[in-house]
Amino acid sequence: MKNRISTGIMIVVLTGIFFILQSVSFAGISYVNDIVIIGNKDVPVDSLTAHDIRSIFLGEMIKWRNNQIIIFVISKTKTHEDFLSKYIGNTAAQYRNYWRKMVFTGKSRSPRSFETDEEILDHVANTSGAIGYIPSGIYSDKVKIISIERETNK
């Protein structure tokens, strides 16, 4: 049994090393110039790491640091694909399938989505604890911009 466990782990670890070596050049996380992350003005943070953003939009992180419930919303515009590519590392089809998996296994409802970026802006502005994303060009001061922290070994 022990030998087989070792063999199994070895196969998976070697495969992992292969994938890591193949992906080193894609490991960096870049800042996005044309998309801004916005939050309702009562959201208790001014900045988040890229991993926090990923966790929020995958439904893994559900509460802000003050225990307030996080309400995240997504758009059906081109901005959505750009956002997914930069922050989630998924294509639109993969992200859709992720939420279909959550729905069809009973773990969650689908996230609320909007047809236009302006609707996202309005919804975030009017919903306590809400977070979303919009093109920087339509930003208005009825929401606050959440900046992206560089992730370091804290």
Next chain:
Amino acid sequence: MKKTIIFYISILLIVSLTNKIQAVELNNIDIHGFISQGYLKTNKNNYLAETEDGTFQFNEMGLNFSTDLTDQLHIGMQFFARDLGDVGNDSLVLDWAFADYRWQNWIGFRIGKIKFDHGLYNETREMDMLRTSVMLPQSIYPELWRNAFSTIKGVASYGYVPLSFMGNLAYNFQIGAMDFKQDSGYRRFFGIQIHDFLDISEIDADYAWVGSLAWNMPIPGLKFKMTYHNIEGQKGHGDIWRTFEDPNRITFPVDLEFKERDGYIASIEYTLKNLILVAEYMQEDFPFVMTFQPWPPQGSTPSPQGWTPIPPTRESEGWYVSGSYRFTRWLEMGLSYSEYYPNADNKHGYGKWPGYEFLSWLKTTTLSTSFDINDYWVLKLETSYNDGAGGINMMDNPEGLNRYWCLFASKITFSF
């Protein structure tokens, strides 16, 4: 049958009553569903059903309802029916039904009938539209035992733990009862893991538990997962029949008792834009006592002429690697290779009937194509080349088995 027809019609009605095909929301209750029809054909060997002649007895349908009672309390249920040869027969079952309370980011609780966390894809195996292939690799996800391994009735605790720049951990612990008793497919598949000619007529277990730990690594798209399961107090009985080469089939009743049954799956998945690469390895141990009724021998003592002594423990082993790539919005292709050994201590078939050593392995290469016709319809075509017949039921093939054979599978799925 009547219930299934009503169920089928209700899915069609829900779809037709909406102006635009999409998920339905009634009084804050979400309604989703899917329905699929497949076709299986083998050039040799009956596999899972009577596939040598081609079969349409390969379909699934599901309808689920869910809502949020509060910001942190979610409830839902799904009804499901499927047919695969003589397994399922479109009987309507409650697939899952549970309440999910998400207390904090790092911990939540579920109670009820919950999808069983087993490897990367067991929870979603009913959701044909989420993957490129028609069949999941049978070395890890046997189609026949999927009912028993689909859900667990009990409680679960789960959560996500951030690891800063190291990514995050997702854990899941489930404990409860699994429904082996009602799963005829499981009985058929598990019997031949123990003995080539064992037909299990009844099997059940006291309880089971599973723990999983998934590490979403700092490299975007890279995930490593370990799953361990343990099934306690499993017992059953059945018949060992002599051999398909003997025109006068003789059966010997046996009782089975498993001291402890456990196994693990090590999984790794890497997603890079439109490319998904996966590798999984599974091993399962099941030490058991087999008591012949009404005469000795027992266990590995001398057995009837021509029979292989049965060791008191078995280890099965399986693994696969796969890659899939989405070429366009509507076209995705996948390639996989898997190996499965019902008895990992005898991978070369020593002691099998001469010429039937290939019952000790199943090596499968599969090419899959998926066409996303639109957001709701998916058509898949798949062909696989197989070496061996490990895990294939002899009773489906009374005229004998062939070592090399091909399977063609197609499936069309509608989901909303």
